Amino acid sequence: MGYSSSLIQRKFKDIVGKRYESVLKEYSEFLLTEEEVLIPEVRSILIPLDFFVHDIPDEAIDVLSAYDATISLAYITDAGVVDLLERALDRESTEEFRTKKEDYGRKLLERTAAKLEEHGFSTQTRMFVGHKGDDVVRMAKNHDMVALCRRYADGESTDASISPIVLRICQRVETPALIY
């Protein structure tokens, strides 16, 4: 460090004291860091759906539109529930439940895919019976981002809290996760 540089640093320290650190702290509350400014390359986004996710709001679509990505919609029926019904009810009732679920899931997938395609996204859909947490974590490995509805796998709670399964998924996935 040359004389002029160390002179300026000395004067800076004497004039500003500790004020600059507090200014930086205040700014960090709402200014993005250099890392955050860079938009990560996201080519595929996984969006899990289930009985409790009725729609993807426009605000979430706006955020997703920042990426030029293909969206994979996956409707998951809880394997645990199907298993319980199979044990509690007769085969015919279980089959009827499964058909109704699949019917609902197919319609939701079609409706959601159509809405996303209207916004210029290309989409892929799939439907299966599985584990709402584990399967999403597994599938997320093949995607660059996962977008989760706060109500996913949560029942019809009326408050704005985030479902525990969603929080658990966020803790386990390595890809960026978006909660809407």
Next chain:
Amino acid sequence: MDTVALIAVAVFLFTYALIVDERIHRAVAAMLGAAIVVFVGIVPWEALLEHVDFGTIFLLLGMMIIVNTARGSGLFEYIAIRTAKLAKGSPIRVLVLFAIVTAIVSAFLDNVTTVLLLTPMLLYVARVMELNPVPFLVTEIFASNVGGAATLIGDPPNIMIASSAGLTFNEFLIHLAPIMVVDMAILLLMMYAIYGRSMKVSPDERQEMVRTLKGLDERAAIVDRSLFNKSVAVIAFVVLLFFVHDRVGEILHVVLPFVDPAMGLEPAEVALIGAAILLFWSRQSPEEIFEKIEWPALFFFGGLFVIVGALVETGIISSIAQIMVENVGSTGEAMFIVTWFAAIASAIVDNIPLTAAMIPLIHDLGATMDVYPLWWSLALGACLGGNGTAIGASANVVVIGIAERDGIGITFIDFLKVGMLVLFVTVAVGFGILWLKFAM
């Protein structure tokens, strides 16, 4: 020269050298110098109270309380984000808008706080635009010094001059503010001519910047909405009171007949009244606010006044004034010497100690000539002279220091090249206007 005078001169030169070098905190250096001249009896207690300009110290204190209370509301961050958004992705607009906002804020609040709070935002915007931030930063420095020169409360040299010479806020608006408007326009043209070519961005980059800045919510910067509103209201009230501080009695007499119509308020009283109102109204903890007052700066001023007081007590200042009187033929000539000496010396020494030393000299010149124009010459030279070097004014040091911490090097020589050009052009224009006004 007798021994006492030699000691006073030695202490003065040694302290100023310490202040320039800053290996010892400037406040400690000034206090040490003051302690020596008091200890050896050059400045006795009664004289000390006369030499310390409490008008300056209380004005600074009041404004520090107002600014530190207002800071907690997020007011400055709000201004910074609004300014960045207004630029709409154009680098030239960023440069011009930030320069204008810096100049306006610096004209009413202290330069250090202004640049301390605007520079991080300016660096952020330059980073988003992927442009070299140096042109933006040096323009901000110059704008802060030019803006600060426009009003009585904008820059410490003006506060010191006004307090000592009894000048009013409106006199500064009449004599200096128009010069600073012209200098600001010239400064922006110079910056455009020097840096304009390096500020091109592609339409895609501009869109990217607009999108990023759109994501910033200026309302999120407001930490405390109620304090924000109260701060804006009190700052507006204080500025308004500054406009009428010398004839506040006339106005109050209309509604309160017992008030003497001849009564006026000193600028320091205005600042302290504003500080008291804001503290009372905002219910902020006084302990927290008083802790944020820059006490070292106030002790620095106090020490300087005593050291310069020693030169007055020993007759050094009157001897220099006598030499000047014998060699200066006219007011215009005196204005020329004061302006350019103050400009060049404050680029080297820092304009605060320089002004502290020049004030008693001009008072002494008052015995033989009209010194009214010389106060404006001193204010012009001291404030704009700060633009000359990286250490010429506190705002320069703060911006360059922040840039260095961010990995952006602005070397002393790089700054000197542009700074000296700005100094000579702006001071020459300012001097020309003052000369036409007072010496023609």
